[in-house]
Amino acid sequence: MIKKSARFLRLPEYPLSDLSKAKRKLISRGVDIIDLGAGDANLSPPPEVIQALAEASEKTEMSRYGFQAGLSSFREGVAGWMKKRFGVDLDPYQEILPLLGSKEGIAKLPLAFMDPGEIALIPDPGYQSYLGGVTLAGGNPLLVPLVEKHEFLIPFDGFKRETLEKLRLLYMNYPNNPTTALASLDYLADSVEFCRKTGTVLVHDNAYSEIAFDGYRPASVLEVEGAKDVALEFHSFSKTYNMTGWRLGWVAGGADLISALTKVKTFMDTGSFMAVQYAGLAALGVYDEWVPKNVAIFQNRRDTAVTSFNEAGFNVTTPRATMYLWIQIPNQESSVSFAKRALEEEGVVVLPGAGLGSGGEGFFRIALTVGNDLMKTAAKRLGRLIET
Known part of the structure; x- marks a missing residue:
């Protein structure tokens, strides 16, 4: 063997x-x-999205490599949506990166920010791609129990000094899979401050921001002042638009952080199908x-x-x-x-x-x-x- x-x-x-x-x-x-x-x-998915894919697929230029830049109109559409939905200003060319679904970006991210033996805080229970990406990068996942008495939130106190010295990534996911827990904007601000003090990259998986009920509107960590210095937020078309098989998402955050993940992806993939990005732009257009x-x-x-x-x-x-x-x-x-x-x-x-x-x-x-x-x-x- x-x-x-x-x-x-x-x-x-x-x-x-x-x-x-x-x-x-x-x-x-x-x-x-x-x-x-x-x-x-x-x-x-919305019928407009299916129609947009069909139309775009007939265009020769859509079948060429998208590389990491992808479609300018997609990046600009995402920036416009983030501004309208969360009030967040983003440079579409420096602070947004199209992804082959948020999962691949989350899994590749540790390669940009961790050396072997360094630590990532990972919610337990949680989406297993966090653990998988850290493990394959040679990092040490430190599982943080999500318990009801803390409202299934990660506490930011009680960590040993030697843990904080090796800490490089903090994974969070609110609204949460699987516990369905929610996080307030104040809690997200606390997480940004924790990461700023410890020199840690905050990885916020916001895949369920649009599947919310009874008038509740989840926040973006990028709404916190200064969050772009330490935070990357991942978004997906999979749940919001019933596009799980299309493999399209994006990550947003500070230019330095986006640049690092972009470099890793450049060696590992050539970007998502541009016709799918065109369809994703159509999805954003029918959001309301x-x-x-x-x-x-x-x-x-x-x-x-x-x-x-x-x-x-x-x-x-x-x-x-x-x-x-x-x-x-x-x-x-x-x-x-x-x-x-x-x-x-x-x-x-x-x-x-x-x-x-x-x-x-x-x-x-x-x-x-x-x-x-x-x-x-x-x-x-x-x-x-x-x-x-």
């Missing part, structure tokens, strides 16, 4: 990989599966009229899911953002065991909390990715697993 690198061997299994294999086997046997695992909704309707669908699904799971015997609070419910397993069963039984006995795919870090043990996550009838059925099926 060919030797694998030590960095590779440090990687855990990605959360959904084993479940996906098991799901495919059951489907091949004709089992009726309800998939609430991945945050990949069964909804379509289309996104509220899409959010209303998710809010309706959220309300149905909360009611259905509570009726099935779970204790579910109503989230104000994201496309998830974070549900405690009431019978002390491990999350992996529960998810395995959910799939094998009831044909329902859920994400075990432990797959997002040890801090997620005792919970499972469902995504609002199916219609209300299927969600009600899934809740009833899973309720059977906790009947005494």
